[in-house]
Amino acid sequence: MSLDTVDSRRLREVALTPEEYRVIVEKLRRPPNAVELGMLGVLWSEHCSYKTSKMLLRRLPSTGDAVLQGPGENAGAVEIGSGWAAVFKIESHNHPSAIEPYQGAATGVGGIIRDVIAMGARPIALLDSLRFGPLPGSRHHFDGVVAGIGGYGNCIGIPTVGGEVYFDECYANNPIVNAMCVGLVRVDRLMRARAEGTGNSLMLVGADTGRDGIHGASFASLELDESSSERRPAVQVGNPFLEKCLLEACMDLAQTDAVVAVQDLGAAGLTSSVAECAGRVPGAGARIDVSLVPRRERGMTPYDVMLSESQERMLVVVQRGRESEVERIFSTWDLTSAVIGDVTDDGHLTVFDQTQVVARLPIELLTDGAPPRRLAGIAPEPAPSLRLDSLPPLLDPGESLLRLLASPNLCSRRPIFRRYDHMVGDSTVVAPGGDAALLRIKGTRLGLAVTTDCNARYCHLDPNVGAQHAVAEAARNIVATGARPLAVTDCLNLANPDRPEVYWELEETIAGLAQACRALELPIVSGNVSLYNETFPATSGAPAPQGAGGRPRSGPPDGEVHSGIHPTPVVGMIGVIDDYARRLEAGLKHEGDFVLLVGSSLNDLGGSEYLKVEHGTVAGRPPALDLAREATVNRLILAAAKAGQLRSAHDCGDGGMLVALAECCLLGGMGVRCPALRPEAPLRLDAAFFGETPGRFIVSVGSRAMPELQTLARRHHVEISLLGMAGGDTVEFEGQFRLTLDQIRQAWETGLQF
Amino acid sequence: MKFGVVVFPGTWSDRDCGWVIDQVVGAQLQYLWHKDADLKGCDCVILPGGFAYGDHLRTGAIARFAPVMQEIGEYADRGGLVWGICNGFQILCEAGLLPGALIRNASLEYRCEWTHLAVERTDLAFTSKCEDREVIRVPISHGEGSYFAEPAVLSRLEQNGQVVFRYCDADGRVVPTANPNGSLHNIAGIMNKRGNVLGMMPHPERCAEPELGGADGLKLFRSVAGSALRVLVS
Numbered sequence: 001m002s003l004d005t006v007d008s009r010r011l012r013e014v015a016l017t018p019e020e021y022r023v024i025v026e027k028l029r030r031p032p033n034a035v036e037l038g039m040l041g042v043l044w045s046e047h048c049s050y051k052t053s054k055m056l057l058r059r060l061p062s063t064g065d066a067v068l069q070g071p072g073e074n075a076g077a078v079e080i081g082s083g084w085a086a087v088f089k090i091e092s093h094n095h096p097s098a099i100e101p102y103q104g105a106a107t108g109v110g111g112i113i114r115d116v117i118a119m120g121a122r123p124i125a126l127l128d129s130l131r132f133g134p135l136p137g138s139r140h141h142f143d144g145v146v147a148g149i150g151g152y153g154n155c156i157g158i159p160t161v162g163g164e165v166y167f168d169e170c171y172a173n174n175p176i177v178n179a180m181c182v183g184l185v186r187v188d189r190l191m192r193a194r195a196e197g198t199g200n201s202l203m204l205v206g207a208d209t210g211r212d213g214i215h216g217a218s219f220a221s222l223e224l225d226e227s228s229s230e231r232r233p234a235v236q237v238g239n240p241f242l243e244k245c246l247l248e249a250c251m252d253l254a255q256t257d258a259v260v261a262v263q264d265l266g267a268a269g270l271t272s273s274v275a276e277c278a279g280r281v282p283g284a285g286a287r288i289d290v291s292l293v294p295r296r297e298r299g300m301t302p303y304d305v306m307l308s309e310s311q312e313r314m315l316v317v318v319q320r321g322r323e324s325e326v327e328r329i330f331s332t333w334d335l336t337s338a339v340i341g342d343v344t345d346d347g348h349l350t351v352f353d354q355t356q357v358v359a360r361l362p363i364e365l366l367t368d369g370a371p372p373r374r375l376a377g378i379a380p381e382p383a384p385s386l387r388l389d390s391l392p393p394l395l396d397p398g399e400s401l402l403r404l405l406a407s408p409n410l411c412s413r414r415p416i417f418r419r420y421d422h423m424v425g426d427s428t429v430v431a432p433g434g435d436a437a438l439l440r441i442k443g444t445r446l447g448l449a450v451t452t453d454c455n456a457r458y459c460h461l462d463p464n465v466g467a468q469h470a471v472a473e474a475a476r477n478i479v480a481t482g483a484r485p486l487a488v489t490d491c492l493n494l495a496n497p498d499r500p501e502v503y504w505e506l507e508e509t510i511a512g513l514a515q516a517c518r519a520l521e522l523p524i525v526s527g528n529v530s531l532y533n534e535t536f537p538a539t540s541g542a543p544a545p546q547g548a549g550g551r552p553r554s555g556p557p558d559g560e561v562h563s564g565i566h567p568t569p570v571v572g573m574i575g576v577i578d579d580y581a582r583r584l585e586a587g588l589k590h591e592g593d594f595v596l597l598v599g600s601s602l603n604d605l606g607g608s609e610y611l612k613v614e615h616g617t618v619a620g621r622p623p624a625l626d627l628a629r630e631a632t633v634n635r636l637i638l639a640a641a642k643a644g645q646l647r648s649a650h651d652c653g654d655g656g657m658l659v660a661l662a663e664c665c666l667l668g669g670m671g672v673r674c675p676a677l678r679p680e681a682p683l684r685l686d687a688a689f690f691g692e693t694p695g696r697f698i699v700s701v702g703s704r705a706m707p708e709l710q711t712l713a714r715r716h717h718v719e720i721s722l723l724g725m726a727g728g729d730t731v732e733f734e735g736q737f738r739l740t741l742d743q744i745r746q747a748w749e750t751g752l753q754f
Numbered sequence: 755m756k757f758g759v760v761v762f763p764g765t766w767s768d769r770d771c772g773w774v775i776d777q778v779v780g781a782q783l784q785y786l787w788h789k790d791a792d793l794k795g796c797d798c799v800i801l802p803g804g805f806a807y808g809d810h811l812r813t814g815a816i817a818r819f820a821p822v823m824q825e826i827g828e829y830a831d832r833g834g835l836v837w838g839i840c841n842g843f844q845i846l847c848e849a850g851l852l853p854g855a856l857i858r859n860a861s862l863e864y865r866c867e868w869t870h871l872a873v874e875r876t877d878l879a880f881t882s883k884c885e886d887r888e889v890i891r892v893p894i895s896h897g898e899g900s901y902f903a904e905p906a907v908l909s910r911l912e913q914n915g916q917v918v919f920r921y922c923d924a925d926g927r928v929v930p931t932a933n934p935n936g937s938l939h940n941i942a943g944i945m946n947k948r949g950n951v952l953g954m955m956p957h958p959e960r961c962a963e964p965e966l967g968g969a970d971g972l973k974l975f976r977s978v979a980g981s982a983l984r985v986l987v988s
Contacts, residue, residue: 150864154897155805157766241764241808248763333763421866421895423957424803426770429965440965442773580965 006031014041020371027365035303035351035359039366042268042307043275046531049370052497053529056510064523066486072280074118074193074264075183076525078487080576082444085187087121090129090180090452090491090572092530096236097177101144105177106152106238107311112181113158114264114314117247120191120254121183124425125439126153128163128179129452129491129570133172135408136754141175148238149179150419155240156247159428160420161437163452167408170460170565173535178491178528180572182450184441189254193263195277195284198345199320200260202274202288205330205337206246206313209270210296212236214307242312245333250314252329258322265313271306271366273315274341275349279367286363288341289352302351302358317343375497377504383461386606386620394686397677398737400614401658402747404690407613410655411751412666434586434667435480435651436575447580449483452572455654458622460566461607463505465622467512470571472630472694475520476651478575479634480697482584482641488517489572490527495534495564505567506531513569519627520634522573534564584641586650587668588700591727593647595664595672596709597657599633599696600719601679603687609655610690623693633695636716645705645712652696658689660698661723662744665731671741674724674733700726755979756782758796760826760842762817763788767803767839767959774962774975781979788820798835798879798978799826801842803895803957813841813856813898814848823849835879835978836951840896843943843953852944852953853911854903856896860936864897868967869934869956871942872922875915878945879981880952883973889926890970892956894934894942899955901937901944908938919943919954 011021014037024040025031032040046052062070068085069077075089093108109126116123128149132138153160158181185191195202253259263273270293278284290305300308316337318326323339330337344350349366351359362369394400404410417432429447430438436451453474459466475485490513497503517524577583588595605611606620640646648668652660665671679688687693701709713720724733732738757775761768768785776783784794788806793799806817817823823845830836830851838846846852859865871892873884884890903911911917919942923932933940935955943954958971 154864154866154895155764155808157804239808241805241810244766244805245763418867419864421864423866423893423895423960423966424766424770426773426960426963426966431967442777 039271044370051370074115087119088182089526090489091528102148105145105148108179109152112179116183118262121185123183125182126160131171131176152240154421174533194280201318202341203316208296249333260317263315275366285344285346285348292340375503378500380501384619406747435477445579447577449575451477454570456566456568463508463567464512468516471516474571474573483575483577485575488524491570493568584649588670588726589647593700593726604691604693648700656690671728758799762806765804770959801838803840814845817845818849838953866895871919883977900935901941
C-alpha cells in the first residue's frame, strides 16, 4: 500500500493523516500491512501519543525530593513517610461517557485502578471530577455516570472519597468524567512496568479477549458527531468483580519475586501495553503470538486481538521458568492466564499468528514515532469585561445566600456521594463533603489528604490564571485538613486543538499549571490529556444531525457554531499530615468559638458564582492570584493547625466568604452570630460577602488560642478578621440578615433535585 | 475467642473485619477461604460484606453453594456463632440459615451513610455489651438491603423476638424517616430462633474506632469476644 494506493477510507478508519502515513512508509522503508497500520493508528492517536501536547507538557515540573516516579509510567509515586509511597493518577473517560454514560464512567474507574495496581500498590481511594450540561437536560449523562462510578467502585471495594461536579452549557454534549485513583505501596516494593530481561515471558491475565472497544483510543481522539453513537462498539463494558479478583491476585503476585513487571491493558489494548513495556527499556523488544491469546469469541483476526480494548486484563512480565508459580496465583482467584510471548533484544514488536509473522514494527516507531504536531495558537476575543460600578448594589445578602447555596454548582453533594461507598477500608477519617478527604495510613499516624479541583469558568475567562487557580484551590483544600500539599496529577480536558483558539488555551493552561506548581513546589508526577471534547454544531440533547461521519480531526464546516468545552484542567492533589489526630474539618465545633476570616478580601467578582446566579452573567477576569501570598497563607494555617490553635478550617472558594461560612455552619450543625459586615472602601459589600478572592480560609478558634493565633498571623503578615461567634441555630449578620440553619439547609440540600 | 472471616472472591469487608478483630479487639483471627472444607477451629464465623462472586444472578445466590457454606450450615446447626454482615446477611438468607430476603433499596439507589439502630436483644452473644434498648450509630453501605419476608414469617419473627436491630432516629424512635432502604418493620438485623446466627445490613466493623466517626460497632465485637459460648468442633 503506497500512499497512492492506500485507501483514504482505510486511513480514516485508523485515524491517521496522509502525512503520518508518509512518515510511516519512510521510516519502515516499506508500506505497513493492515495489522501494522491498525497498530500504528491507535498508538499514534492523540490519546496514546500526546502528539499535540507532548512538546508543551515538557514544561511542567515533575521533580522533587519526594518523587519516586514521575510521568511516563502507569502512575506517579511519591514518598509520604514511614516507608510508604503514595501512587496516584487521574485519567479521562469523556468520550465513552458521552456515548454510554454508565459503562463509560465505570470502565474509566476500572482503568485507573489498574494503573495503580500495575505499580504494585493497593488502591485505597477513588475520586471523580465530573462536568455536565445543566440539569434536568443532562440528566441522562448525570444519572448514568454517577451510577457507573458507584457500580464499579462499590463492587470492587475501594472507597470513593472525593471529587467535584459542575454544570455548564458547554458540557451538554461533552460531559467530563475524570477518575483518579490513589494507592499505597512500601517504597521498596514499588514496581515499574519495564520489560527487562531477554527471554522472560509475557503473560496475559484476567478477562478473555473479545472484539469490544476496538479503536477506542482513536475514537477518543475525534470530535463527537452524529456517527458517534454508531461507535458504541468502541465503548467497553466493565466487570468490577473480575477486576477485584485481578487486584487481589496482583497483590499476591507482588509478594513474590517471580514477576518483573505488570502493565495495565488500557487504551489500544495489547498493542500499547506490550510496546510501552518494551519501550521503557532501551533496545528491548517483544515477540507475541496472537493464537495464544485466550479469546471470548470465534473468528477474531490478529488485527482484532491486537486492538481489542477488552477490560480487566493485565500483561505480566515473568522470570523465565517461573510461569507456573504465577499461573498458580491467578488460578487461586479463578483467573485465566496464558504465556503469549517473550521479551527480546531486537527493539521490535513482532506479532505471530502461530508460525506466520503478521506484524513487525520497531518499538520506537510505535511509542515515539508520531510526528509532534506544532500548531499555532491565537488568542480569542477576550470575554466581556466587568464594570463593577454598573452592578446594582447588594440588597439582601441572606436572599442571595439562599439562591447561591441552592445553585447546582454550590449545593450539597450528598445526594451523589451517599451513592458511593466512601468508608470501605476503615481508613476514611475525613469523609467527603468538606474540603479534601483524609485517609489514615494504618499502622502509622500519617494521614493522606486527597482532592480534585478546577474552576473551569475561570479557565474560560483566562486559561492561564484559571489553571493557576486550580492548583491553588487544590492546595488550599489539602491545607484546610491540616495536611501539607505534596504532589499533583493533572487531567487536561480541552476542545479541538486544531482550532487556533483552543491550541492557545492549551498553551496557556500548561503555562499556568507550570507556574503555579513551581511556585508552590508541587511536582506533577502523572497525568492525562483529553482533547477534542467538542461537538458540532451546538444542539441540545442528542448529537448533532449534521456533518459527515468519521472525519479525523476535521473541523466543522465554515460558519457553523463550535461547541467545545471550556478548558478544564482538573488538578488532583495529595498531601500528608504527620499525625491525623491533628486533622481539621470544615464544620464549626464548639459554641462560643471565634469565627475568623484569614486573608484579605478584594473586589473579586469577575467570573464568580454570584455574578452568574444573581446577575446572570459570566464576565470579567478571574481574581488575580498571588502565588507567594497563597504559600504564605497556607504556611500560616499549617503552623496554627500544628500548634493546635484551630478548631476548624475551611477554604473560601466558589461562592465566596458567606457561602463558605454557611458551609461551616451546615457541616458543624451550628449557627454563627456576626456583627454587621461593613467593609472599608474600596471593598464593596457584595464582594465582601460573595467575592472569590483566593488565599482565604474560614477558621474557628477557642478564645484562649486567639492571642497566639494573632501573633502567628502577624509574624506571617497575614490579615485575620473576626467575623463572629459560633453558636445557636441561626446565621446572622446583625441588621443585615438572619436565617435559620433549617432554611439554609433546605436550600443547600435541594439544589440537585430536579 | 477465635474469629473466622470468610473470603469469597468479591468479598471486601474481610480486611476491615480482620483489622478490627486483630488490631482493635486483639482477638485471634483466621481467614477462611471459600473453598475451605473446615472452619479451622473458629468459635465465631463472620460472613463479611462485599459482592461475593460478583453477586451475579442475585445477591448471595452463588455464594450459598461455596464449599465453606456446607460447613457453616452444619456449624450453625450445632449452635456455633455465625455472623453475617451486609453481603453476609444476604448469603445467610439465600442459604436458608435466616428467613426472608434482602431486596433492592426502595430508593433504587446504593446508600452509604450513618444510621441509628435500636438494639432490641441484648441477651445474645453478639450484643451482650449493649444496654437494653440502646441506640447505636452504625453506617450502612448497600444497594440491596431492604428486608422482606412473607407476612406469616414476619409475624413469627416479631413474636419470637428475632429482630435484633431496627433502624430508628437518634432518639430511638422507630419511624419511617429513619428507614434508609424500605425494610419491612425497619428491620436492620435478625437472628435465628436459637440466637446463634445473626444477620445485619449495617457495618459494625466500620465504626470500631472513634476516628472513623464512631465506635459503637466495637461493642458487638467485644460482646462476641467476651462470650463464653464455645462449640466443640468434631
